[in-house]
Amino acid sequence: MKILVVEDDRVVADLITFTVRRAGYEAVMANDAVSALRRWQEDQPDLILLDINLPGTPELKDGFAICRYIRRESDLPILLLTVRGEEDDIVNGLEAGADDYVLKPFSPRQLVARIQAVLRRANARGSARQATFSVKGLDFNPKLREVRLANGDVAALTSLESRLLEALMLNEGQVLTIDDLISDTWGAGGGTSEMLRQLVRRLRAKVEPDPANPRYIHNIPGLGYTLKIS
Amino acid sequence: MKILVVEDDRVVADLITFTVRRAGYEAVMANDAVSALRRWQEDQPDLILLDINLPGTPELKDGFAICRYIRRESDLPILLLTVRGEEDDIVNGLEAGADDYVLKPFSPRQLVARIQAVLRRANARGSARQATFSVKGLDFNPKLREVRLANGDVAALTSLESRLLEALMLNEGQVLTIDDLISDTWGAGGGTSEMLRQLVRRLRAKVEPDPANPRYIHNIPGLGYTLKIS
């Protein structure tokens, strides 16, 4: 179990990492918003301890933004660190998608208890949901970023390909517009339609038995793409 | 947005309904398991606030049973009300299919925040369901822009064909004038009657078993077209 600790105050951060490590978790640290997102993507933690008050760039002003961003991308459990008395922070944070909160200052035992509770909850939630999407003939494991094709072959996807396929599989049978797919894959205002076309092409090359006659990823001219069988 | 509040303690129940109503939701109350299921079926709420400790019949001993039952039947979001300290309840409830939990006693704002969070998540999940028109022998999915014919064939429609068919299906049995159809398909002041004739022709070619003797799309001379069977 890996925990990402996002906290700008070095002293508090060290205290937290010490605590969680003693409780048997692996700890990764980040001291501002940007490095937090970076660590999140690279280290793939199982839980995030997120300080609300963060120094950061204007567009990622505070922890709420990170909260929302991460919540859009995954169902990773997020535990907020808030200062006692700031109830607005708690409400805002929960609205932004956080799972629970811990008041600073906190006792180590309390912190560990919350972490365990949230992890257990996420576990219950996740076991109900499927960790691996599968459409007929296509098994997709987003964590490993692998698809098992109908013929048994396993194809490794790149990060972008994986995101695109996940977006398509989450909405199997319904049409996603170009803009939807772009923001799902690159984030808000990230990519262009040209980039999407290339990405679709590359994903098809890995996933479709005959990329020229797609069986899964179909284009709806003027609208976007959809994932369906045959 | 309608919320079903299942809570046996009259005082707590009143407090909850007061809170959710002030937040702009409609509230329906049930004070035991049986009436909860009854309200669930009759009032078709959008979310259920479910107290775990309920007095009830043996086979519906507690909230978990209701949780499982409702979860089997629908994907209605369920928010548990649990007493602080009973952590087992939370885990059991989440495993039984609940979406989230709120600890009693709770602050009104926290309750509302949780409700909004759960609704947002359910909304993202449920938008996957597709609306599909169907007239006898014709199944039309406007999102995918495809029709399944009586013989099982699936025909892909173009953007304009899809709009025309949608207009016709929305007004099945009624006569739509040329101008109505033009503005429905091309927008205000967009097309000509000649263009409509061509479009009808192409749509018939895809949808009618015998385009020369239309079974679905009929012309009413001097008026326009109508969609009806045989």
Place this chain on the structure above:
DNA sequence: CAGGATTGTCACACGCTTATCACCGCCCTG
């Protein structure tokens, strides 16, 4: 630093969609 994988950019060709023109048959009416 080299080399590969990943990702972004450009250019082009094909195919489908759609608009427009032309023609024919039908019904109605003067």
Place this chain on the structure above:
DNA sequence: CAGGGCGGTGATAAGCGTGTGACAATCCTG
């Protein structure tokens, strides 16, 4: 019966969206 409105049919060309190939830029890794 002639003529005109109306609707069905065919063919054609313009236009756009999409697929594709090649290449450059970037990131990551040994």
